[in-house]
Amino acid sequence: MFKKKFRFLGLAMLLALSVVLTACGSGESDEGSSDGEGSESAASIGEQLEYKITGIEPGAGIMKATNKALEEYESLADWELIESSSAAMAAELQKAIDNEEPIIVTGWTPHWMFSKFDLKYLKDPKGVYGEAENIETFARKGLKADQPSAYKVLDQFKWTPEDMGAVMVNIQEGMKPAKAAAKWVEENSGKVGEWTKGAEKVDGEEVSLAYVAWDSEIASTNVVAKVLEDLGYKVELIQLDAAPMFAAVASGDADGMVAGWLPLTHKDYLEQYGDKMERLGPNLEGAKTGLVVPTYVEADSIEDLK
Incomplete structure (x- = not known):
């Protein structure tokens, strides 16, 4: 009886040991099959x-x-x-x-x-x-003669990705675009002064800005609109898709825009409409897509x- 019990105990211990070894081997196999990567490889x-x-x-x-x-x-x-x-x-x-x-x-x-x-x-x-791309400013032909102050602001408008980012974050966190723009303009009077240098104030003249509804262009267009409003302009913001935005400036239905991504993103639209409007150059450098x-x-x- 004792021998049977001993033999049974020995078999049980061997079985338990084999289970432990199998479990360990299984864990090593799983790690090896993942090549060190997680489940979202x-x-x-x-x-x-x-x-x-x-x-x-x-x-x-x-x-x-x-x-x-x-x-x-x-x-x-x-x-x-x-x-x-x-x-x-x-x-x-x-x-x-x-x-x-x-x-x-x-x-x-x-x-x-x-x-x-x-x-x-x-x-x-x-x-x-x-x-890396640049974001460029465009104006309709004749704007410089018709509204020289607005043209000068558009021509002198230049800022950095960090400037734009500050406005975008405030908008994303719930601030209205116009209010976020006004906040940035108030806190950056020195930079705004560079944009308005030589631009005389007006009394209620109307000017329109086209833009595409990207967060970046909502930020930049509202900032430029606020600066123009402070000069006395009544500013109309026209939200369009990219192709109609270029077409609007080229046809004179909009006075300008600060939302041209080049040389790649809006390449086709520049080729189609570029000779029908004034290209004022980059307002922000170092943009990227991918x-x-x-x-x-x-x-x-x-x-x-x-």
Whole structure:
């Protein structure tokens, strides 16, 4: 009886030991198969996102560049670009980050989302999105003679991504664009003084500014509008898509705009309308566009999305 009990105990101990060893071996195998990556590895991003990139308005230059990227990169062969709006894109980005889920969006800087979230651009080895861009100012032909003070402000308007970012963050946090612009103008009188140097005050003359409803252009256009209002102008803001914005200035339906992204984003519109309006040069340097992901997404390049 004792021998049977001893033999049974020995078998039980061997069985328990084998279970422990199996469990340990299984854990090592799982770690090895992940190659040091988490569950949201670059290889699985496509499946998690159903191979969809969240875009903005269909007419935007960044959308055209992204469609080109879908053709140029083998890693994007199965991907689809989803049209929406800049606001909808930002909302989807917020939702994904709140849930710590992967997402790929068409993004650009300056933009408030880079101040609020930890984001990164996916490297673009083929240069589809180009190098850094400038945001340029345009005026209708004849504005200099008709409204010299407004023309002078537009011509002298120049600021930095940090300046624009301060306005955008206030707007994103709930401040009305006009109020955020007024706050920035009040706090940056020295810079505003450079824009208005030599510009005489007027008494109720009307001037119109076209803009595309990107957070960056909402900020810049409202700031310029506030400066012109302080000079005595009545300013009309005209929200349009990119192509109609260029067309409006070219036709004289709008007096000017400070929202031309070049040399890539609005290249087609410049070629179509550039000779019909005055190009006053960059008002902000160092803008950028591309595919953007939260930093926790384990991909660093567009080529990682195979």
